[in-house]
Amino acid sequence: MTILLEVEHLFVDLALPAGTLHAVRDVSFKVEKGKTLSLVGESGCGKSMTAMAVMGLLPPSASCRAAKIELEGENLQGLSENRMATYRGARMAMIFQEPMTSLDPCYSIGNQLVEALTEHQNVSVTEAEERAVYLLEKVGITGAGSRLKQYPHQLSGGLRQRIMIAMGLMCGPSLIIADEPTTALDVTIQAQILKLLSSIQKEFNMGMILITHDLGVVARVADDVVVMYCGEVVETGNIDEIFTNPIHPYTKGLLECIPVPGKTEPGKKLGSIPGIVPTPIGELWGCSFRNRCRSAVPECADKGLKLTQISDKRSFRCVRPGFSGDIKVGASGGTGAG
Numbered sequence: 268m269t270i271l272l273e274v275e276h277l278f279v280d281l282a283l284p285a286g287t288l289h290a291v292r293d294v295s296f297k298v299e300k301g302k303t304l305s306l307v308g309e310s311g312c313g314k315s316m317t318a319m320a321v322m323g324l325l326p327p328s329a330s331c332r333a334a335k336i337e338l339e340g341e342n343l344q345g346l347s348e349n350r351m352a353t354y355r356g357a358r359m360a361m362i363f364q365e366p367m368t369s370l371d372p373c374y375s376i377g378n379q380l381v382e383a384l385t386e387h388q389n390v391s392v393t394e395a396e397e398r399a400v401y402l403l404e405k406v407g408i409t410g411a412g413s414r415l416k417q418y419p420h421q422l423s424g425g426l427r428q429r430i431m432i433a434m435g436l437m438c439g440p441s442l443i444i445a446d447e448p449t450t451a452l453d454v455t456i457q458a459q460i461l462k463l464l465s466s467i468q469k470e471f472n473m474g475m476i477l478i479t480h481d482l483g484v485v486a487r488v489a490d491d492v493v494v495m496y497c498g499e500v501v502e503t504g505n506i507d508e509i510f511t512n513p514i515h516p517y518t519k520g521l522l523e524c525i526p527v528p529g530k531t532e533p534g535k536k537l538g539s540i541p542g543i544v545p546t547p548i549g550e551l552w553g554c555s556f557r558n559r560c561r562s563a564v565p566e567c568a569d570k571g572l573k574l575t576q577i578s579d580k581r582s583f584r585c586v587r588p589g590f591s592g593d594i595k596v597g598a599s600g601g602t603g604a605g
């Protein structure tokens with residue numbers, strides 16, 4: 268196993284008028300070459316901030332510290348913005364949820380694809396166009412040559428997302444980060460794009476971080492899983508461990524929200540987790556999920572709650588591991604503070 272990306276003890280804080288928001292709290296994970304790691308959790312759990320910290324794209328109000336952020340053994344912390352800019356695209360690329368926000372409406376697809384390569388590598392426009400056509404075909408776009416002349420608004424959402432994937436691949440990055448890449452698409456297109464991402468990732472032997480709130484998506488593409496809640500890692504494991512032997516009640520709750528072939532009874536209503544993810548502002552302690560968790564006991568508020576590491580990939584943060592996956596009905600959510 269070759270480690271491509273290693274993140275250790277990552278913290279991201281945002282300075283807000285209401286206080287410091289602890290968006291990412293002590294998050295560690297490794298992405299292997301040729302494998303997909305999924306960061307999963309509801310909206311507001313800190314998944315995007317984690318990805319942005321790796322990409323060096325945090326908002327100005329954010330401060331970030333980590334024991335390690337290494338890509339192929341190279342420390343990414345403390346690099347100048349110029350140096351980070353050369354890494355982005357060239358060695359790691361990001362695919363966002365809504366391609367329209369990443370594509371420039373004023374430039375043709377061809378211009379944007381060509382620029383994605385010529386900005387980073389000393390190649391001619393003709394060579395860059397050839398690579399663009401090759402990659403558009405790879406991502407399943409027919410008539411690739413004529414597509415280069417089109418503008419983003421002339422394409423469907425699914426095609427735009429395929430183009431974003433092609434753009435991410437222009438420089439042959441070793442790491443691709445896909446942040447909710449299918450959320451803005453309709454269901455049939457979602458399945459196609461996921462399949463495409465997964466096959467491209469394998470064919471090009473890249474590492475991928477797939478960010479999603481949907482364990483159904485995770486099931487289709489991930490090798491390893493990091494479950495996040497309120498900025499923290501609450502459980503990690505490989506895909507089989509997470510689906511067959513979830514430990515944390517939050518993971519169990521997420522699993523109850525999706526149909527599992529062979530497990531979910533036909534016609535049975537799927538579950539939901541009442542309440543919302545608390546905003547992690549101010550001082551926090553104990554398990555942040557405790558106010559939504561039916562298994563909660565007073566010890567869940569203990570200050571010393573730590574991640575328990577079972578093996579290299581398997582860990583959980585819970586005082587009653589595996590006790591029950593039941594979710595408190597009618598809970599309103601709450602912060603880890605209190």
Ligand SMILES: Nc1ncnc2c1ncn2[C@@H]1O[C@H](COP(=O)(O)OP(=O)(O)OP(=O)(O)O)[C@@H](O)[C@H]1O
Pocket residue numbers: 281283288290308309310311312313314315316317326447545546547
């Ligand atoms: N620009 C910002 N200003 C203030 N708070 C922010 C900003 N961006 C994110 N946050 C807060 O940081 C925390 C983590 O957000 P983040 O976007 O990383 O979560 P997420 O799990 O990726 O959810 P989503 O899928 O909705 O993006 C949340 O509490 C969120 O409200």
